[in-house]
Amino acid sequence: MESAALMPAVADGLDLQRVKYRLLVALCLAAMVFGFVVDAPAELLRGTVAILTSPSNLLTDYLAIASVGATFLNAGALTLLSLVMVRVARAELSGPVIAGLFTVFGFALFGKNLFNSIPITLGVLLYARLDHRRFRDFQVESLFATSLGPAVSFMAFGSDLPRWLGIPLGYVLGVVIGLVIPPLAAHFTRFHHGLTLYNVGFTAGIVGMVIVAMMNLLDQEVLEASYVSAGYTLELSVLTVVFCAALFACGFVLNGRSARGMGGLMRRPGQAPSDFVALEGVGRTVMNMGLLGITAVAYVLVVGGELNGPVLGSVFTVIGFGAYGKHARNCLPVLVGVALAAVVTSTDIGSTPAVLAALFGTTLAPISGVFGSAWGVVAGVLHLAIVANVGFLHAGMNLYNQGFAAGFVAIVLYPVLHALLRMRAKRAARAGVGPDRGSPTP
Secondary structure, eight states: OOOGGGHHHHHTTOOHHHHHHHHHHHHHHHHHHHHHHHSOHHHHHHHHHHHHTSOOOSSBOHHHHSOHHHHHHHHHHHHHHHHHHHHHTTOOOOHHHHHHHHHHHHHTTTTOOHHHHHHHHHHHHHHHHHTTOOGGGGHHHHHHHGGGHHHHHIIIIISSSOHHHHHHHHHHHHHHHHHHHHHHHHHHHHHHTTSSSOHHHHHHHHHHHHHHHHHHHTTOOOOOOOBOOOSOHHHHHHHHHHHHHHHHHHHHHHTTSSOTTHHHHHTSOOOSSOBHHHHHOHHHHHHHHHHHHHHHHHHHHHTTOOOOHHHHHHHHHHHHGGGBTOOHHHHHHHHHHHHHHHHHTTOOTTSHHHHHHHHHGGGGHHHHHHHOHHHHHHHHHHHHHHHTTTHHHHTTOOSOHHHHHHHHHHHHHHHHHHHHHHHHHHHHHHHTSOOSSOOOOO
16 A cells, blocks of 8 residues: 555545556666667677576676676666566565665676576466465566576586586576475574564575585586675766656656655665565655665765676665665664674775675664664674675575575574563563563564
8 A cells, every 4th residue: 555645646536556566667667778779789699698698606696697787688688578577467565675775786797697597587477386385476576586596507507517418407407496496485584583674685695595506516616706896986987876856856846846854764674574565655755766776876986896797686686675674764774784894804895795794784784773873783783694604505596695694693683682571571561661672573
């Protein structure tokens, strides 16, 4: 249900569902047109072939192995195809679906492509058919499950297998991944109680760990990649900030040409499920997405980071989750925690791994929203420590390594913080006063 603040827009005849689709289609088409503008046809073709035939495991920055035009063409085309799937399935463009589409766009800059994503989506579709349910019931899982796209690409192009065998085996593996992600994701969400927003990232990490173990058993060694571009920070910063400013302006108009209600949105804890589109309406949600994007770019520039493919992908993921649980108030403590941990441990705070840990670490924003800013800082510190030590488990097969690490942080912190709240409530009851903060939803 749309919020009351959006009623004037509805009364004026706006079809909000159509508005959401048009905004997303505009993003996809703009990225594709940009690709054709900045690259000559021959360069665009060469770059696209390089992207489609790359093993694509972490970190494979498509800006580094291909070209700017081919990278944005890949991002726009893959996101547009995902949007068409959402439309065909007649799924609502809810907060999590919007987050999923922006995440697809972001990761299509460094790991996802048409070749390695399609079989996983087909696997989720097959699971829906076997479970006698509608595909739209698993639309969110379908969008996020493509994080394991590198497993498909590695089997086809990175293993010792001949192409005639590796490509069909890669597609079979992709379908199997799509089949197992939905039931596993539903199960693992109970572990962290919604305190990390990247639930499929944790799920994909477990699946990726099993895939790598099986590949090692078959003597197919998987080596992590490290291809990162440089020199695009100024141009990409300007483009992203302009896009975010346009998002904010669109949201402002949709919210009745007012910022009314943004304070209320910022007070929401963000614990999953927190569909801001349903809770706050399209206008405030889109404004929040724009503000978060500008905040993310500002963080990268302040710490001296490079805006390359992976970092830009993390920025777009943050923007997307502005529709599902994230806002500046619950994200900033996590950013501070990661930055603080980097400074204390003499880690290069502006390095790509540290910047990725900070921006993707905002998946733990619900911890600061539910338990307070101090615990958000603690979550950020723990996240930087854990994320550096789990990647080898899946060898880059899971693009959502940050979500995998954040799952462990949430799993560790939830029972501890829940126990502290319970003890505080008991002390308050004995003292005859109510607790100042309720416990999180189980």
